[in-house]
Amino acid sequence: MSGKEIILIVDDEESIIEVASEVLDRQGYHILASAYGSEAIAMYEKTTPPIDLVILDVNLPDMSGEDVLDRLHDINPHVKVILSSGYNLSEKANALTEKGVRQFLQKPFRMMELIKKVRNALDEE
Numbered sequence: 001m002s003g004k005e006i007i008l009i010v011d012d013e014e015s016i017i018e019v020a021s022e023v024l025d026r027q028g029y030h031i032l033a034s035a036y037g038s039e040a041i042a043m044y045e046k047t048t049p050p051i052d053l054v055i056l057d058v059n060l061p062d063m064s065g066e067d068v069l070d071r072l073h074d075i076n077p078h079v080k081v082i083l084s085s086g087y088n089l090s091e092k093a094n095a096l097t098e099k100g101v102r103q104f105l106q107k108p109f110r111m112m113e114l115i116k117k118v119r120n121a122l123d124e125e
Contacts, residue, residue: 005052005122009033010040012060023111036060037068045075053122058085073099082121
């Protein structure tokens, strides 16, 4: 259930970034992180080798998670994204799935749930 892929965590809550980074790092993943959508987009564009998965919060200080998702989708139509939120997003699920959202991670989440969703999202074609 572990991996060597590159994961970008985009969340404005420092504690979420710290805990998720630590847990996923222990699973063998290489972790990048940002609290800002614009910075995350730049990181996604410039990182080599390419980022394999983005864990994206819906609410960010500089732009909405959906706007970040749109920009990532423009860069790579096959971007793999786990959307993270404290809100219920069931009404938007279909539209977001078409933009690369593979999984939804409801906050607060348990670490085993994070690990499983990450692996599932990475393994989906």
